[in-house]
Amino acid sequence: xxxxxxxxxxxxxxxxxxxxxxxxxxxxxxxxxxxxxxxxxxxxxxxxxxxxxxxxxxxxxxxxxxxxxxxxxxxxxxxxxxxxxxxxxxxxxxxxxxxxxxxxxxxxxxxxxxxxxxxxxxxxxxxxxxxxxxxxxxxxxxxxxxxxxxxxxxxxxxxxxxxxxxxxxxxxxxxxxxxxxxxxxxxxxxxxxxxxxxxxxxxxxxxxxxxxxxxxxxxxxxxxxxxxxxxxxxxxxxxxxxxxxxxxxxxxxxxxxxxxxxxxxxxxxxxxxxxxxxxxxxxxxxxxxxxxxxxxxxxxxxxxxxxxxxxxxxxxxxxxxxxxxxxxxxxxxxxxxxxxxxxxxxxxxxxxxxxxxxxxxxxxxxxxxxxxxxxxxxxxxxxxxxxxxxxxxxxxxxxxxxxxxxxxxxxxxxxxxxxxxxxxxxxxxxxxxxxxxxxxxxxxxxxxxxxxxxxxxxxxxxxxxxxxxxxxxxxxxxxxxxxxxxxxxxxxxxxxxxxxxxxxxxxxxxxxxxxxxxxxxxxxxxxxxxxxxxxxxxxxxxxxxxxxxxxxxxxxxxxxxxxxxxxxxxxxxxxxxxxxxxxxxxxxxxxxxxxxxxxxxxxxxxxxxxxxxxxxxxxxxxxxxxxxxxxxxxxxxxxxxxxxxxxxxxxxxxxxxxxxxxxxxxxxxxxxxxxxxxxxxxxxxxxxxxxxxxxxxxxx
Numbered sequence: 185x186x187x188x189x190x191x192x193x194x195x196x197x198x199x200x201x202x203x204x205x206x207x208x209x210x211x212x213x214x215x216x217x218x219x220x221x222x223x224x225x226x227x228x229x230x231x232x233x234x235x236x237x238x239x240x241x242x243x244x245x246x247x248x249x250x251x252x253x254x255x256x257x258x259x260x261x262x263x264x265x266x267x268x269x270x271x272x273x274x275x276x277x278x279x280x281x282x283x284x285x286x287x288x289x290x291x292x293x294x295x296x297x298x299x300x301x302x303x304x305x306x307x308x309x310x311x312x313x314x315x316x317x318x319x320x321x322x323x324x325x326x327x328x329x330x331x332x333x334x335x336x337x338x339x340x341x342x343x344x345x346x347x348x349x350x351x352x353x354x355x356x357x358x359x360x361x362x363x364x365x366x367x368x369x370x371x372x373x374x375x376x377x378x379x380x381x382x383x384x385x386x387x388x389x390x391x392x393x394x395x396x397x398x399x400x401x402x403x404x405x406x407x408x409x410x411x412x413x414x415x416x417x418x419x420x421x422x423x424x425x426x427x428x429x430x431x432x433x434x435x436x437x438x439x440x441x442x443x444x445x446x447x448x449x450x451x452x453x454x455x456x457x458x459x460x461x462x463x464x465x466x467x468x469x470x471x472x473x474x475x476x477x478x479x480x481x482x483x484x485x486x487x488x489x490x491x492x493x494x495x496x497x498x499x500x501x502x503x504x505x506x507x508x509x510x511x512x513x514x515x516x517x518x519x520x521x522x523x524x525x526x527x528x529x530x531x532x533x534x535x536x537x538x539x540x541x542x543x544x545x546x547x548x549x550x551x552x553x554x555x556x557x558x559x560x561x562x563x564x565x566x567x568x569x570x571x572x573x574x575x576x577x578x579x580x581x582x583x584x585x586x587x588x589x590x591x592x593x594x595x596x597x598x599x600x601x602x603x604x605x606x607x608x609x610x611x612x613x614x615x616x617x618x619x620x621x622x623x624x625x626x627x628x629x630x631x632x633x634x635x636x637x638x639x640x641x642x643x644x645x646x647x648x649x650x651x652x653x654x655x656x657x658x659x660x661x662x663x664x665x666x667x668x669x670x671x672x673x674x675x676x677x678x679x680x681x682x683x684x685x686x687x688x689x690x691x692x693x694x695x696x697x698x699x700x701x702x703x704x705x706x707x708x709x710x711x712x713x714x715x716x717x718x719x720x721x722x723x724x725x726x727x728x729x730x731x732x733x734x735x736x737x738x739x740x741x742x743x744x745x746x747x748x749x750x751x752x753x754x755x756x757x758x759x760x761x762x763x764x765x766x767x768x769x770x771x772x773x774x775x776x777x778x779x780x781x782x783x784x785x786x787x788x789x790x791x792x793x794x795x796x797x798x799x800x801x802x803x804x805x806x807x808x809x810x811x812x813x814x815x816x817x818x819x820x821x822x823x824x825x826x827x828x829x830x831x832x833x834x835x836x837x838x839x840x841x842x843x844x845x846x847x848x849x850x851x852x853x854x855x856x857x858x859x860x861x862x863x864x865x866x867x868x869x870x871x872x873x874x875x876x877x878x879x880x881x882x883x884x
Contacts, residue, residue, distance in 0.1 A: 208814070209445035210429055210746040210858070211436040213415065219440055221497060228332060229500035233491070235264070235328035236390070239311065240320035241491045247312045247355060248279060248286050254352065257311050258289050261327065261350050265293050268335040270348075275372070279353065279363045290369045291350040293334060297514070299343035303379050305513040306347045307333060308366065308459055309386040310354030314485040321481055321489055323354070325390035329503045336507060342514030344381065351459050366459035374466040382427055382513045383470035387458040389416070389502050390494040391481040400479045402453035405446065413480035415442035416502055420460070420471040421450050427469045430854040431509050433746065439505035441498075454479065473506060522856040525595035525602075526849070530619065530626035531561055533594045537618045540601035541568035546616070551718045555633050557626035558836045565719060568616040569726075570605045575613035578727055579874040580735040581867060582617035585638050585790060587624015587631065591849040592810055593738030594618060594625075595856070596863030603864075612875045620790075621715060628841040629829060630822060630848070632713060639739075640697035640708030640786055641716050642793040649710050652700045655685065655693030663694065663819075664704040669827040669840055678816050687815075694819065697786045703830045705822055708788050720793060730801040734874035735794055736808050736866060740848045741818050743811030746855045748862045749774050751807040753791045761804045768873040769806065769866065804873060808866050810859055813847050821847040 221229065239246070239257055246253040262272045270293035279288050291311075297303065309326030313319025327350055334348040351365035358364045366385075373380060392414055393399070399413035400406070416435065420428040425447035432445035450456045450464070457477065460470030478484040483493055527533035541548055546568035555563045581600075583593025597616050605614055619625050623633045631637050643649060656663075662677055682690055697708045712720075727733065736750075743749055750773045752762055766773045776785050791805040812818065825840040832838065850856070 208744060210433040210744065210854075213436065213443050214440045215442065216440070218498075218501070221500060225500040225504050228503055229496045231332050231335075232325070232328045232499050232503060233494075233496050235331055236320055236324040236494055236496075237491045239324040239327060240313070240318045240489070244318045245313050245316065246319070247315065248281050248288070248353070248358075249315060251286055254312060257327075258291060258350075258352070261291050261311060261331065264331050265291065265334060265348070268331075268338040270294075270334065270338065275369060277363070277365075277368050279358070288352045288363070288365055288368075290352060290365050292369075293348050295334075295337055295341055295346045295348075297343055297345040298341045300516050301345050303344045303381045303516070304347055305344055305510065306349055306380055306383040306463070307386070307510055308349040308351055308383065310351040310365065310459055312352050312355050312365075313489075314355045316487060317485050317489045318487065318491075319489055320491045320494055321391045321475070322388045322477060322484060323386075324491070325388060325494060325499060326386035329386045329389060329499075329506060332503060333507055333510060337510070342511065343516045344514045346510065346514050354459055360456075360461065364459075364462060366462035367465065370462040370466045370468065373468075380463065380468040383460055383463040383468055384431070384506075384509070384513070385458045385460040385470065385472045386506070387472050387474045388477040388481065388484070389473060389475050390496070390499040391475045391483075392495045392498045393480065398480060399476070401476075402479070405448070405452065409444060413476070415444050416505075417474045417476050418443060418445045418471055419455055419474060420447050420469070421455060421464055422447055423464070424460075424469040424471055426852055426854050427471050429745070429852075430512070431471055431473070433854065433858060434509045434512050435505050438508045439501060441501050441505060473502075522595070522853060522860065525598040525860065526591055526856055527594060527598075530557055530563075530590075530622060531559065533591070533598075533625070534564070534566060534619065534622075536598050537566055537568070537594065537601070537616075540598060541566075541616070544568075544570070544601045544605050546570050546601075546605065549722070551715075551722060553622065553714055553718070555623050557623070561626070563622040563626060565620055565622060565715060566618040567722070568601070568618070569613060570615075571608040571613035572611055573613075574729050575611060575727075576729055576731045577609075577612040577875055578615060578730050578733045579613075579870055580615045580617060580723075580733070581870070582620055582735065582737045582790075584619035584621050584625050585737060586739060586741075586848075587621040587627070587629050588844055589630065589738075589740045589848045590619050590621070590625040591845070592740045592859050592863075595860060596738060596867070599860050599864065600867060606871070608875055614871075614875075617719070620719060623715075627829075627834070628836060628845050629825065630844070631707070631826075632715065634709065634713065635703060635707055635826075635830070636709040636713050637697065637706050638713060638716055639790055640699075640706060640788040641713050642720070642790050643708070643712070643788040644792075644796055647787070649699045649708060652698035653693045653696035655689065656696075656698045657700070659690075659693060660701060660704060663823060664701060665823075665827055666703075666831065667827065668832045669824040674820055674823065675816065678819070682816075691815065692785065695786070697788060703826075705819075705826055716790075716793075720797065724797055727798065727801075730798055732802045732874060733794065733798055734804045734870050735791075736806055736870050737790055738808050738810075738863065740810045741812050742809045742815070745811055745813065745850075746858045748772065748808055748810045748859075748866075750866070751776050751809050752805070753785075753789065761802070764873065765804055765806055768804075768869050773806065806870075808863070810855075810862075812850055812855070818847050 463470040551565040584590025
C-alpha cells in the first residue's frame, strides 16, 4: 500500500508540475453567450471579409507553384498597407524551385516607437496557402487581421516600435526549412541586432464550432481541455511563457471570448506550427494566436477551405481583442510604473512612502519598533493620514503584515500616492499603513524578529497562545527540519502527503497557525508582539469615533498567478458584512473556509481584531490576496528560508532569501502590472463603500 501511495504521489506531483508550467493561466476563460457585436466590431467584420474574399476567393491558391497568384496576393497586400499610409518594404530572397529560381517577398511596414523605438513588437502572418487549397482560414484570416490591425494603428505611434510583417513560404515544402519566409526574416533581424521583445503570429483564426466533439488536441493536451471548438488559442514554447500569460490575461480582461493558453515544449505536436517557430530559433520570444487549425477545422489544407466557411462575427471579436494585446505589447508605461513603485528593499520603500505621503499632503506617524534592518537601519511602521483627525468614516489600506509580502502592497500605496489621494469630507479619513512587519520586509522573511506570523498573533485577551491545527504535529518534522537548507525529497514527500490527506486538510494543518513550535512555520507567538500591540493601540485611540470602517490588507502568495481575491473571515462577527463586501467588490469576495477555494481558516488574524476592537462601528475587512506560484512551491520556499534563518547565518543575500522574495513578489511584469491595476481598482471600490455618500445606504 505504501508503495502505491508513493507512486500516486509521484504521479500527482508530476501532473501538477506540468499543469503549473504549461497550462496554468491568469484569470478565467469566459463562458456564456457571446454579446452582440459593437459598432467597431461590425466595421472590422466588413473589412476582414473583404480581405479574406480577395485573397482566398478571387486570388485563391497562392504559393511558389502558383507564382502569379502569390504575386497578386503580395501586390494586393502592398496596396492595402500603402493605402493606410505606410511605406512598404519588400524584403526579397531567392528560392530554388523545380521550375527554376523564384523570388519570395516578405512585406514589412513599421510604426516607429516614441519612448523605446529600439524595442520591437512583431505582428505577423503568412499570406501563402498550402498546395491545392485556397487558404481562407489558413491563412487569409491571419493576413486580413494584420492588414486591419496595421490600418487601425496607422499614424498612431506607440511607445515601442510595432512591425507588421506578411510572410511568404510558411507552407510545405518550405516549412521549417531555410527558405521559410519568416525564418529568412528572423535571421536578418538577428544579424542586424534587432531587439524583438515579442513576436505574435496570427495563424488560422476564423473557424469556430459550438458542437461537442468539434475540438481535438494532441496528446497529452487532450487530457486537459474541453472538446468544443469555440475558443481562441494562445500558444507558445516554455521560453515564451511570460508572453503567453500576458496575452491570455489581456484577452480575458478585455473580451467576452473563450480562450485557452498553452506554454509547452516545442516537441508537443502543433506548438511550433507557424512563424513564431522561426523567431524561437533566433532566441526571440514568440506566440501563436490560433483557432488550432486541423485540430478543429475539417477543411484545413483542402480545396474546401473557402471564405464561406469563416465565422466573420467571431473573427471580428478575435481581431478586436488582438488589437488590445498589440497595444499592450507596444506599451512600456506599465513597466515604468512597476520599476518606480516596486521597491528593491525596505529602506527604499520606506523612503519613497514617506516622501510621497508628504508631497500628497498627508500627516506622517511612525511607530518605531526598536529593531534593526540588515544595514543597521531603524525599523518602523509608517502611517500616512489624510482627512479628519477625528473621523466617523475611515478607509484603511495596509501592507506588509507578512514582511516579504510587503513589496506588492507598498507598490500599490506608492502608485496611489503618486496619482494623488482624493479629498474627503470633514468627517472622513484615508489612512495608509506601510509595512506592518518592517523586520520581515527588511530581512526578507514572512515572519518577524521572533519568528512570529503576525496574522496569527492578534488573539483576543481571553484567548491562549497555545495549540495547533489537527495534523500539524504529524507534519512538524517534514515542515521544520532542524538543519540548514539542503537538497532533500521535499516535492516527493509533499506529493505523498497530498495524496494521503487531501489538499484542503493539508493546507489547513500547515497554515492555520500553531503555537507549539517557536522555530516552526506559521508560529503565532506566545504573546501579542510589539508591532501588533503598538498598531492596535494606535488605531484604538485614533479610530475611537469610527462609525463606519473599511479596511483592505494586501497579501500575496495564495491563488493563481496574478489573480486576486478579496478574502473574508468565515466567523460570525464578520459574516454580516459579507453581502455588503460582495456588492462592493463583486465575485472575487470569498470566505476563508478550508473546504472551499484556495484559502484556509486561521486564529489570531488582523481582521478579527478590527471587528473586536470596534464593536459599535460597521466594520468591513477584507484581505486582498494576489496569487503567485503554486502552493507547493510557496511552502518549499518558506521551509528553505526558515531553515536558513533558524540554523544558518541569516545572510540577506542567501539564495533562499531571494527565492522567498520571488515566490511572494514575482519579478515578471505580467504579474506586477495587474497587481498595480487591481490594487487601484479595489481602492476605488473600497473608497466608495467607506466614504461616498451613497455608502450610507449600504447595510451589513
